Amino acid sequence: MAKRLTDNINSQYFEAINKMTPKKARRRIVVYVESYDDVFFWRSVLGRYEDDKLTFDIMLPSRNQHLDRGKKAAISNMLKGVGRDMIACVDADYDYILQGSTEMSKQMLENPYIFHTYAYAIENFQCYAKGLHETCVMVTLNDHRIFNFERFLLSYSQTIWPLFVWHVVFLQRRKMTMHFDMCEFNKVVVLPSVRIQNPQWAIEYLSKKVRAKMFQLERRFPKLKDALPETERMLRDLGINDNNTYLYIQGHHLFDLVVSPVVQTVCDILRNEQENDIRDRAVHSEQARTEIACYENSLGKVKMMMKKNTYYQFSPEFQKILADVERYLEKDF
Structure with a gap:
């Protein structure tokens, strides 16, 4: 049984908050990333889709008031409450190549609310x-x-x-x-x-x-x-x-x-x-x-x-990320 309200934070939680905000307020999508260095990269991905109706809040996942880092932390925070108002953005590592043959790869590739880099990591784009x-x-x-x-x-x-x-x-x-x-x-x-x-x-x-x-x-x-x-x-x-x-x-x-x-x-x-x-x-x-x-x-x-x-934005791999985000936005918004 959860001891804190924060233990129950999921997409439905943020969806409820969005419903309580004024009608003209922008819808807030919480985005979990793996490390501080990732915030800038994923801002370069998601920022272009912000408008007067939608905004992304990119942060590291936390649990029990402690910051978690890494793909497993980002994804584990998603599994219990994934949804359109809370998404995760992670490095693909080898999980894109493994094409669902491991549990982590399967979760990353099949979950529509988990976005990945296609390239091994953000450092490759750099x-x-x-x-x-x-x-x-x-x-x-x-x-x-x-x-x-x-x-x-x-x-x-x-x-x-x-x-x-x-x-x-x-x-x-x-x-x-x-x-x-x-x-x-x-x-x-x-x-x-x-x-x-x-x-x-x-x-x-x-x-x-x-x-x-x-x-x-x-x-x-x-x-x-x-x-x-x-x-x-x-x-x-x-x-x-x-x-x-x-x-x-x-x-x-x-x-x-x-x-x-x-x-x-x-x-x-x-x-x-x-x-x-x-x-x-x-x-x-x-x-x-x-x-x-x-x-x-x-x-x-x-x-x-x-x-x-940010020249990596011209790469085919980056364009694939944008296509994934656009599918998510078209489906859920």
């Missing part, structure tokens, strides 16, 4: 290749394109794709996942230091690691090799392929160990380039020091700017 030059401009205020992020992440995706298919084969067989889990996969697909002038060296090094791991898997698990074509077809049907693999691997790994180090290196070069240009154009050394100080005060931090960049 690494969206077409927006990374914009990030560099936000950090350095220098619009010089010295690195092709799209080509780089395309090569990265195409290189890790065959191993990713192997990884999914193991994910689909829960009793075998331990033999090639996410931690082991991440160890293989991490990049060495990328040389901006010759990024292909890092890709070739990665390719050797991928081939070595695949050879090992083929020898240890020869019967699983037969499952690869079917798994690859399934992934492609979901919109996951060798061109966008990077969007579906673990987000923290991609952000911290693959993309942000490259963005940082590019930004360091662009910053030095801009400072050298200031020195060349300055009339005297004092002016140069003053201009450089002003410039440095205007610089941003790489990881912060990656999180603030």
Whole structure:
């Protein structure tokens, strides 16, 4: 038996509150997310649908006056009282790929009031290749394109794709996942230091690691090799392929160990380039020091700017999220 009113909070609770508000007041939809970083992302999704009749209130779930974090907390708060006035927005993780084969995946995919990212996590969107030059401009205020992020992440995706298919084969067989889990996969697909002038060296090094791991898997698990074509077809049907693999691997790994180090290196070069240009154009050394100080005060931090960049809104995965939200709004409002 519930001890507090807050223990009984569900969609019906918020629906009752909405009924008690003045007729001209906007309907309030409570949105549970996994972490503070997620609030901004889901605001970029839901904010466009607010009008004089509807508003979204995005927050972390709480229970017994304590904040809960993570997908399980967000979803568990939904299960007892899901409805149109209280929804959950979560990272897909591998649950989109698993297509309902686990309880968590089934709940996420079948519940019309739980929305997910399609891509593994929000961090993957923050690494969206077409927006990374914009990030560099936000950090350095220098619009010089010295690195092709799209080509780089395309090569990265195409290189890790065959191993990713192997990884999914193991994910689909829960009793075998331990033999090639996410931690082991991440160890293989991490990049060495990328040389901006010759990024292909890092890709070739990665390719050797991928081939070595695949050879090992083929020898240890020869019967699983037969499952690869079917798994690859399934992934492609979901919109996951060798061109966008990077969007579906673990987000923290991609952000911290693959993309942000490259963005940082590019930004360091662009910053030095801009400072050298200031020195060349300055009339005297004092002016140069003053201009450089002003410039440095205007610089941003790489990881912060990656999180603030919203270029991911042009991605196919983001468009799928919008389509889900629009179906929900058309059905319930």
